[in-house]
Structure formats: structure tokens, C-alpha cells
Amino acid sequence: MTETAQQKLQTQFLQAADVIEWCLHSGRTEIDSGIPHATGGGAYGTTSEPVLLQPKIRIHITYELFEPLMTMQLNKAERALDTFRAASTIVHELAHAIWLIRRPKLATKYRTEPFFELERTAELGFSAENVMFGGCVSDLMGASQHILGRDCMPAAAIRSRSSWDTVWYCEYSKGSPNLIPPHPSYYSREDWPIPVEWFFKIQDQGFWDVWAKKFGPKAIHMGPKVVGYRRSVPNTTVTKPDLNDKTLKVGRSKHWAAPEGPYLPWDAAKTPENIAIMNEENARRRKTDSLQDALERRVQDVRNAVVGTGPAWPPPAILPRIIPVIPEPPRYLEIKNHLLNCWYELAIDTMDFNMPEHTMFNYILAEGGLQITFSEWREFLEYSQQTNVLFMYTRIGASTGVLRKIDRGWPPVAVRTRPRPNFFTRPSARSMRMFRRLCLDVIDKWACFEDGFKDHDWNDFYQRLNIRYSYENDRMLLKDAFRRPIRKINRRMFDALVYQSYRTNFMITYGPRNCLRLMTPPSNARERLRPQGDPCPTM
Ligand SMILES: [Zn+2]
Structure with a gap:
């Protein structure tokens, strides 16, 4: 350069x-x-x-x-x-x-x-x-x-x-x-344990000042690669192969890797400094060879022992797994009853995804009516997990726990429908289709519900939905009872759309107080687009 x-x-x-x-x-x-x-x-x-x-x-x-x-x-x-x-x-x-x-x-x-x-x-x-x-x-x-x-x-x-x-x-x-065709080695993967000396070398200033300058980028490359491992798959493979697949072709390096090349010739080393460098390199290559040979011999020894009549290896000892039993926390029933009472307010009915434990904790505090500490909340979740009631709870080490609602312990399905909002009139299929499109626009444009977070401020979403709605031309607008275009989706219409969406698993549903929640899309979404009952007279 x-x-x-x-x-x-x-x-x-x-x-x-x-x-x-x-x-x-x-x-x-x-x-x-x-x-x-x-x-x-x-x-x-x-x-x-x-x-x-x-x-x-x-x-x-x-x-x-x-x-x-x-x-x-x-x-x-x-x-x-x-x-x-x-x-x-x-x-x-x-x-x-x-x-x-x-x-x-x-x-x-x-x-x-x-x-x-x-x-x-x-x-x-x-x-x-x-x-x-x-x-x-x-x-x-x-x-x-x-x-x-x-x-x-x-x-x-x-x-x-x-x-x-x-x-x-x-x-x-x-x-x-x-890129077609891929290079031949695209279908095999090599792994080489790298000796720790290389990591010492690469973190040593002397190496960079002398060795790297002398031999260029190649000298920096990892090595020596003494014993390697190669797994191959057929060249028709298009998806990521499973490394544990027993049918994969496996090979040890001795049988396929090219040798590191001849030892460096002495006549190339003219100065004392060069002689020292080549000495070191030759020693490294000799070590590689002897390690490979030793490994080959060891493999052969083991093979001979197995084919011979040596004693069988003892089976590995199986240690019993100890699972600690958590006693029922003192406030378990109180918290459980509170959650059952605030079934709708905390939107437990629409919770069908993993939620961080602190998010749910904050919802409980924001809703009010129950004073608990975070430790009490965590004890409650750990006990729920142990008894397999209300929530599944996972937490590894010091990490944030994640909870997921399970069916056991909650009220039966039959009594689980939310009441209709006041002045409810059922939106038409056309209104619902438009609602869905507007929701998708809002989510796409403003990245609401980003990163898998399912809840969003109710009011903010409503405002943004109306901004998107205001871009619609006359032909696309919803009509009132006198066939006049409706310029703004009012609160009552929005409430009705959300309720209908909730009832028909449409897209958006109820979150905790003042929040909307994004639904996990149902697989039969097409079916849900069909009109439900009479079209609404005002939308
Ligand atoms: Zn990357």
C-alpha cells in the first residue's frame, strides 16, 4: 500500500x-x-x-x-x-x-x-x-x-x-x-481449537512491531491449526444444518487438511534477527506435526483397546436434581384475589404473550387497590410457577423474569366476555376493513408496538389513527346515515371499532387502563373479515 x-x-x-x-x-x-x-x-x-x-x-x-x-x-x-x-x-x-x-x-x-x-x-x-x-x-x-x-x-x-x-x-x-454456483467449501464447516499462545502473541506489542511488520497479514492469522474437525452436508442443502445431526459427514484434519508447508529454509535467513524469527516459526511447525502424530497414535491406541478385550467403561454417575420447594408466600391469596377482581382493568383476559415481570408490576401499581413490593410480586410469581397456577414464570440467574398467563386458576371461559361500551353500534365490515388498514398504517409509520412490545397509549393511538384517516380522499371516507362523508373518527366510533376488534380477534384489543394492545394475529384472519351481523347504520 x-x-x-x-x-x-x-x-x-x-x-x-x-x-x-x-x-x-x-x-x-x-x-x-x-x-x-x-x-x-x-x-x-x-x-x-x-x-x-x-x-x-x-x-x-x-x-x-x-x-x-x-x-x-x-x-x-x-x-x-x-x-x-x-x-x-x-x-x-x-x-x-x-x-x-x-x-x-x-x-x-x-x-x-x-x-x-x-x-x-x-x-x-x-x-x-x-x-x-x-x-x-x-x-x-x-x-x-x-x-x-x-x-x-x-x-x-x-x-x-x-x-x-x-x-x-x-x-x-x-x-x-x-450467487450460483457457491464455492465447493460452502457445504462444509471447519472448527479448529486455537492454542492460547496465539492469543498471548496477538496481545503483545513486540509481535506487532517486529513479527507482523516482517511477515504481513498472514503472520497475524490464527494458528497453529493442529487438529481440526470438518462437517459436510450435501451440496443441495439450502437451510441451516443441525450440528447435532448424526448423519453429517465428519472428518478429522489429518485426512483432509493441507500440511502447513515445508519448514522455512535457513538460507532465507540472513540477519540474526531473521534467524531468530525463523527459528521460532520452525519450532511452531514442528510442534504442530508432533501433536498431530501424537493424536493419531492415541486414536489408534483407543481403537486397539476397544477392539481388544479391555474392561468396559463405567457408566457416568447420574446425580439427582434437587428442586427447592417454595412455601406459599404470606400474601399469595391476597394478590391472587386482586388479580381476579381486576381481570379487565389489568387486561389479563387479553394477555397472550410473554411480559417482563416489572411491566406487569407497574400495571398493578398504576391501577391501584393493592400495595405490594417488588419482592412480594416476585415471590408470588415463583410460587405460581411452582404450583402451575395463573402464570408461567421464567427467570435465569439475576435476569429479568418473564411471565406468561396459563389457563389454570382463572375464571372459566364462559364468563370472560367484556361488557359492550356505552352507545355501542356494531361497525360494518367495510368500517372494520378500513380500521385494520389505518391501524397497519399507524403501526408502520410511527412504529407503535415496536420491538415486540404489545401495549400502546390509547389516546395517542386514537390521535394518530385520525391523522392517517384525514389523508383519505372523499371516496374512501366512511359515511354517516345521510351518506355524508365522516371527516373524523369520533371517540364513540373508535370505542365501537376497538370493541368489535376485540370480539372478533381482529387486530387491536384492550390493554390495561388507558392502553391498547396488539393481538397475536389469528391464523384464520381471512374468515374474520366477513360481516358480523347487521351493518352499522351510522358508519
Ligand atoms: Zn455481524
Whole structure:
């Protein structure tokens, strides 16, 4: 690279640095809403382009990645692995951010990233890791355990996925054009445990000053790759294969990996400094060979022992699982009765999704009529979970708990219908169709109910719905009894539309006091669009 090109690149990086905002957030919650991920897993980093902050780019790095580093009990190797895991996450997210900053205007309407060189997976984070480190790292002890609040060991070992650009990562290319034919290694995946020496080396200034300068990017690549593992699937596979699939073709490295190449010749080393470097490299390659040989011999020994008549291995001991029994909390019945009494006010009838425990707690406090502390609420939920009555409750370690209503313990279905609003007249099928379209417009335009959060302020939604309605032309407007267009949906009409929507599982239903709730769409939505009884005379 010429000096001018280097300077140009440096300027581009500095300009990018002005635009990027770095944030720390928890890997177990959504970055915008703070609601726990529904999947229960965790993310290491997320790069976003918040509409309100344009042209700023935000990189969120999961703070749970740094938590293990705050203990003094880590040994040198553990610290090196955990440091690298956090650093490579930063590299990964930075690649996404640079694309968002430098992409051409035309590309802004596409959500996917471009393909890098001959790769078939459009994921620039992995591409950057691959170029820098000669593969992508994944940890044997995932940080998701920390993220879920469990006490656990640090990363312990990092394995490299030297071949990340495979059908295992096909979901990253959703929405991108398919490149046909894919390269042959697209259908196999390699995993290599990387010795901890590499992580020491990469975090040593001396390595960068001498070694990396001397041998260029190749010297930085992960290694030595001593014993690898390869899984292959047929080249007709289109979806992500299951790694536990026993029919996958599995191979150990000795049988397919190309050797690291001949030892470096001595005549290339002219200066004492070069001789020292080559000495070290040759020692590394000899170690690789001897480890591979040792492994092969060990495998052969085991095979001989199994084929021979040695004693059978004892079966693994099965430890009994101890489940603590929680006694009934003192205020359990009082809270239960309160929830039964406030069945509609707290919108328990329309609750058919996972809800964070603190959200429901706040609804109870806002509704009033019951004074409880958060600990009492949590005890109540834990007891409900144990007795399998009212709510299912999950909480892992220190994480936020999530609850879900179950059928047991609530009033029977027959007595569960809400009363009609005052002055109710049933909206026509046409009104309901229009209502649905307006709701979709509001949700799309203002991102109400974003990030899976199902409740929204009643009044705010009503106002926004009317703003959308005001864009309709005369032909599209609802008509009154005298066939005159109605310019504004009044409160009474809105109440009737929401009630009808609730009765017919249409789309929007009742949330807790002053809130609307988005319904989980029924599978037979088409059926529901048919007129229900007489059309309404005034709508
Ligand atoms: Zn990524």
C-alpha cells in the first residue's frame, strides 16, 4: 500500500470515528425497548442507525463481555481469551458501522450488506474478522451464560471457524441475491481449537512491531491449526444444518487438511534477527506435526483397546436434581384475589404473550387497590410457577423474569366476555376493513408496538389513527346515515371499532387502563373479515 493510500484510509477512519457512538448495553435485552430477548439467548454486539440520530451510527457492545474481566481470579490465559473476545466483537461491529457510513446512496434502501470478494455470505463483520485473523472465532464457553446471569467460567478456549462462509450461516444472506454456483467449501464447516499462545502473541506489542511488520497479514492469522474437525452436508442443502445431526459427514484434519508447508529454509535467513524469527516459526511447525502424530497414535491406541478385550467403561454417575420447594408466600391469596377482581382493568383476559415481570408490576401499581413490593410480586410469581397456577414464570440467574398467563386458576371461559361500551353500534365490515388498514398504517409509520412490545397509549393511538384517516380522499371516507362523508373518527366510533376488534380477534384489543394492545394475529384472519351481523347504520 502506498503512503498516499495509507493516509487516505487513515482520514476515512478518523471521519468515521466522528460519526460512531459507542454504547454499552446488556446482551439479554433488546437495544431499544429493554425487553428481554424472546429467544432467551444473548447478543455480543449490535450496530444500528437510529432514525432520530442521523447521521450518527450506534454500536452497542454487550457489557457482559467485560464482566468476567473484572474478577482478579482469572489466570493469564483466561484473561487473554476474554480480552480477545471483547476486542474481536468491536472489530466485527466496526465493520458493519463502516459500511453504513461509506455505502453509496443507492444502497441505503437495501437492508443487506454487499458480498466481499468471493464470499457468498453477505456479513461484513465476519468478512473483517476473516481477513484480519484468518477465520472467525467462536468461544467454547459462550458469553451467553454470563449474559443470562449465570455464574460460569470465562471463555476457557476459543475455537476458530476458519470457514464461516458456509451454509450454516445462510440466514445472514436472507434478502441478498443468490450467487450460483457457491464455492465447493460452502457445504462444509471447519472448527479448529486455537492454542492460547496465539492469543498471548496477538496481545503483545513486540509481535506487532517486529513479527507482523516482517511477515504481513498472514503472520497475524490464527494458528497453529493442529487438529481440526470438518462437517459436510450435501451440496443441495439450502437451510441451516443441525450440528447435532448424526448423519453429517465428519472428518478429522489429518485426512483432509493441507500440511502447513515445508519448514522455512535457513538460507532465507540472513540477519540474526531473521534467524531468530525463523527459528521460532520452525519450532511452531514442528510442534504442530508432533501433536498431530501424537493424536493419531492415541486414536489408534483407543481403537486397539476397544477392539481388544479391555474392561468396559463405567457408566457416568447420574446425580439427582434437587428442586427447592417454595412455601406459599404470606400474601399469595391476597394478590391472587386482586388479580381476579381486576381481570379487565389489568387486561389479563387479553394477555397472550410473554411480559417482563416489572411491566406487569407497574400495571398493578398504576391501577391501584393493592400495595405490594417488588419482592412480594416476585415471590408470588415463583410460587405460581411452582404450583402451575395463573402464570408461567421464567427467570435465569439475576435476569429479568418473564411471565406468561396459563389457563389454570382463572375464571372459566364462559364468563370472560367484556361488557359492550356505552352507545355501542356494531361497525360494518367495510368500517372494520378500513380500521385494520389505518391501524397497519399507524403501526408502520410511527412504529407503535415496536420491538415486540404489545401495549400502546390509547389516546395517542386514537390521535394518530385520525391523522392517517384525514389523508383519505372523499371516496374512501366512511359515511354517516345521510351518506355524508365522516371527516373524523369520533371517540364513540373508535370505542365501537376497538370493541368489535376485540370480539372478533381482529387486530387491536384492550390493554390495561388507558392502553391498547396488539393481538397475536389469528391464523384464520381471512374468515374474520366477513360481516358480523347487521351493518352499522351510522358508519
Ligand atoms: Zn455481524
